[in-house]
Amino acid sequence: MTLDAADLLARTRDLLAAHPPGATAPADFLRARFDAGLAWVHYPQGLGGLGAPRTLQAVVDGELEAAGAPDNDPRRIGIGLGMAAPTILAYGTEEQKHRFLRPLWLGEEVWCQLFSEPGAGSDLAALGTRAVLDEEAGEWVVDGQKVWTSSAHTARWAILIARTDPTVPKHRGITYFLCDMHAPGVEVRPLRQITGEAEFNEVFLTGVRIPDAHRLGAVGEGWAVARTTLMNERVSIGGMRLPREGGMIAPVAAAWRERPGLRTHALHQRLLGLWVEAEVARLTGERLRQQLAAGQPGPEGSGMKLTFARLNQEISGLEVELLGEEGLVYEDWTMRRPETVDFTGRDAGYRYLRAKGNSIEGGTSEILLNIVAERVLGLPAEPRDDKDTPWKDLAR
């Protein structure tokens, strides 16, 4: 049976009738929603979905939003939703899927991503964290250090990649694990950042034991699994839907309208240029969404992260200047441990500083431009001499 929009609308209305949002505790509503298969409609039945076309999610979301239904705070659990879940769905055992997907979606278990290391950022496959199998115990023993780990301080689980065979070239000897952040040997240390707060962390792994049942995919095949995660990481940004003058341009435009005293001709020109670019980026994202919905995915997705990173930085930079003396003031340098990146509730200075991360996190803009050039335009790769060398023989 393939479900269509009408079926999903009916199911959504049934859910709302059985659990009126006003009279239901948010957690209960979310549980009912997951169990009705309306969490991710394209996931299989029993795992939060109905096996419906992915594009019909919008029907459900729209109806629920209109009814004022609670959401699961997707920004707080973004790594789980955007990266861990699709990877577990694609590579997990039935047991893993049933164990992890429901609490993940409900927001009961926050996830983080233990990928980057001090010596392996853009060149992620160079990573050196070791996992060695203790065959008797059926457990892996993990040692190493991860870095820039967003939300490690609130996370219950992590997706982790580690090296299980140093004698083969770097892309081959990697294995993918689901790591319990409460396991002995996991130590999370705040890493304070440019905004003053510590949204990410260093994570030290010392003799951490991971049962083999928490391995995702085959031993040594972790790079393929990680690529699924990384692809989802980049795509999740392009699919976002904005209203006209949504996003970063909103507060600048509002300040411009409300405070004529701030206006200068030079700032006006820059504001108009950026307003146009923001509108064009919104349309490009909308076109991408329509392509996906029509089942003709275009390559535009690879570009949206690049575009938004640049725009966010330019717009927030303009905003600080527009504010004049106020732009000289920062709200609070106290070290904090936030649960989410807050672009809405914070001031221009914070937005300016935090946006600098947009062109680094999830793959730098330089790396993404390489990807566009090679995969979309078909330009030749640069000569590489690390492809066939065993990892242990690479310069570090």
Place this chain on the structure above:
Amino acid sequence: MTALPPRPGHPAPRAPIDLLYSGTEDELRAAVRSLLADCCEPAAVLARAETGRPHDPQLWHTLAAGIGAAGLLVPEKLGGAGAGHREAAVVLEELGRAVAPVPYLTGSVLATEILLACACDGPEAADLVRELAVGRLVCVPALPLTLAPGAPLPAPLHDAGGGVLSGTVTSVADAVAADVLLVLADTGLHAVPADRAVLHPVVPLDLTRPLATVTLEAAAGTRLADPATARAAVAGALLSGAGLLASEQLGLAEWCLTETVAYLRGRHQFNRPVGSFQALKHRLAQLWLDVASARAAARAAADALATAAPDAPLTVAVAQAHCSGVAVRAAEECVQLHGGIGMTWEHPAHLYLKRAKADSLALGTAGHHRGLVADFAELPAP
């Protein structure tokens, strides 16, 4: 990267906007592209441009009448295809991709829109549209190519009475190919047979879209509409023209990107393809992003015009403010990244650069359109 709520009292635009291409549009594109591949390759365009008469009547006939492109904007009851702006935009993409020297933008878009808006005023305009729709004659507006939507119209020509017109209009595009000129006079809009006008061709920056100074010396025309109708018709046509020009710019930019990528893959220096150097890959990737966004902006403008959306003027201004720059950048990168060959007369890159630069002045500069955005989006100057 988090969405902020929209400004209160600033409702989201009308919901259904279609930024994709329909099956019919794809078929139309294929037909136009294959015609242009046969009859309009760059060497032929250049050879023709050098004669000083760039227009190819044979090509125009096949495009206008054979494929039916001239009548896309014209309703069926007036002998047209009853299609719309989305389809015309697809034709313009292909014409831009080929820097085709045909009076499509001027005749099948601007003149057609003007006449359609005047057709309720009398049978003369309707009759002209019928001829235009089937490609039996070429009719272009006697207006400067730089005239922009939202800008004041030029002073009308003088009517000595009974439609006997005198005066001069500069920078009239495609006048040399026209059978009929649409003239804005103080008594309204007039159709003047081109052979009653004195044309002084100027040497154009864009070799593929000829310009002329048009002088009327007591030339008799037929009045099509009164002054108010005429002015509104011209204003509406300029909006459509600017919106659809974005598609021409998109097609042009796309050609430049595709050609440059192909060239850099094949060209070797330092014992490797030049296209494997990251400095160039990043520039091309950025250009690809620009083209992808130009496509969204151009499609939005075409769709807004087709559906007569209330925010069409804003969407058109956004498209023009964005796409002119993309086309010029693409053509400039094309010349630079082709190295020495890009500077030669024989390589077609210059035809694209010249068209792109001229297009960036046509129907309002990006700066003019940003000024319109300021008005529509309520972001006033100091």
